[in-house]
Amino acid sequence: MRLLLFVLGLSFLLLFSACSNVDLIATDSKTIQEHLSNYKGEKAVLLNVWATSCAPCVEEFPMIVSLGNEIKGLEVVFVSADFDDQLGKVKSYLNEQKVTGVSFIKNENDQSFISGIHPEWSGSLPFTIFYGKISGKMLIFWEGKESESKFREAIQRAINE
Amino acid sequence: MKIILSIMTGITFLIGGELEIGSAMPLMDHQLADISGKNITLANAKGDAGTLVIFSCNTCPWVIRWEDRYVTLANTYAPKGIGMIAVNSNAARFGSEDSLEEMVEHAKNNGYNFPYAQDPGSKLATAFGATKTPHIYLFNADDKLVYLGAIDDNAKNAKKVEVPFLANAIDALLAGKPINPQATKALGCSIKFN
Numbered sequence: 001m002r003l004l005l006f007v008l009g010l011s012f013l014l015l016f017s018a019c020s021n022v023d024l025i026a027t028d029s030k031t032i033q034e035h036l037s038n039y040k041g042e043k044a045v046l047l048n049v050w051a052t053s054c055a056p057c058v059e060e061f062p063m064i065v066s067l068g069n070e071i072k073g074l075e076v077v078f079v080s081a082d083f084d085d086q087l088g089k090v091k092s093y094l095n096e097q098k099v100t101g102v103s104f105i106k107n108e109n110d111q112s113f114i115s116g117i118h119p120e121w122s123g124s125l126p127f128t129i130f131y132g133k134i135s136g137k138m139l140i141f142w143e144g145k146e147s148e149s150k151f152r153e154a155i156q157r158a159i160n161e
Numbered sequence: 162m163k164i165i166l167s168i169m170t171g172i173t174f175l176i177g178g179e180l181e182i183g184s185a186m187p188l189m190d191h192q193l194a195d196i197s198g199k200n201i202t203l204a205n206a207k208g209d210a211g212t213l214v215i216f217s218c219n220t221c222p223w224v225i226r227w228e229d230r231y232v233t234l235a236n237t238y239a240p241k242g243i244g245m246i247a248v249n250s251n252a253a254r255f256g257s258e259d260s261l262e263e264m265v266e267h268a269k270n271n272g273y274n275f276p277y278a279q280d281p282g283s284k285l286a287t288a289f290g291a292t293k294t295p296h297i298y299l300f301n302a303d304d305k306l307v308y309l310g311a312i313d314d315n316a317k318n319a320k321k322v323e324v325p326f327l328a329n330a331i332d333a334l335l336a337g338k339p340i341n342p343q344a345t346k347a348l349g350c351s352i353k354f355n
Contacts (some may be wrong), residue, residue: 051348108312111311115346122179122292122294123293123348124293124352144351
């Protein structure tokens with residue numbers, strides 16, 4: 001019986017890890033900025049800071065995931081601002097939303113995290129920034145939830161610049 | 162001159178910029194619906210030594226982690242002449258989780274010992290340029306803004322706070338000393354405007 005339970009447990013773990021295609025990295029704003037600089041000349045970047053407990057964040061989240069899947073010249077980078085005791089919840093949500101690749105969760109104090117992401121950000125969630133494909137520069141940013149059409153317009157500009 | 166000033170103030174409200182240090186407390190007579198069942202204004206809530214305005218709500222996880230400190234701040238500073246009020250500007254949710262009934266319950270469950278009032282039309286939040294909860298504004302005895310931003314640097318754990326920004330600011334205000342820093346930032350839930 002014990003062996004059966006062990007085998008069942010192991011199979012569940014293997015199945016779970018096989019389903020998890022996201023690499024969730026706990027880090028600071030400096031490392032995130034360094035990661036973003038890799039896309040200069042390759043892709044436009046949409047950076048979205050969100051949290052599982054933030055209602056407007058999870059309302060727009062599936063739309064952002066789908067834009068990332070649809071638009072080839074775009075890299076979507078999610079940064080979770082959840083508390084560090086919410087790691088499991090964040091990972092489950094990312095898996096549920098079928099987010100793949102690298103994703104981040106902040107492990108820095110609020111003040112330096114906010115300033116490190118964008119000096120003009122007040123700290124209100126969600127927060128979105130677009131970086132140009134050619135220039136790699138920050139082109140557009142906004143606080144709060146936005147419409148798909150506004151996202152598409154900003155993405156187009158980021159791809160062209 | 163007064164007309165020019167009011168036009169300029171109006172423009173600031175329209176473009177939604179955040180109140181700057183030194184600004185006068187706006188909309189002091191805007192009627193807010195308090196959990197006591199009576200209306201209250203910032204003019205009613207103000208203290209002799211200064212006034213603390215906290216934009217807050219019932220459900221935001223950052224509020225929930227930080228609000229134990231609301232009560233401590235009120236206990237410490239109300240006897241020293243600091244008036245305090247928590248303002249709920251989530252007008253889009255006054256019909257649901259931020260209803261007055263829910264606010265009464267929330268205040269009771271968390272031992273609020275200060276007014277907690279709804280801001281009809283989110284007018285105060287707009288005038289202050291407040292974007293999130295919690296979002297803190299401290300005014301001096303002359304109703305001029307002297308500190309804005311965060312309560313401290315650790316929402317999650319009051320015992321692990323390294324810099325209690327707001328308490329330091331109030332202490333400096335009461336001692337007649339310069340406040341440093343005058344502005345800080347913290348994460349929070351966006352205010353749900355109508």
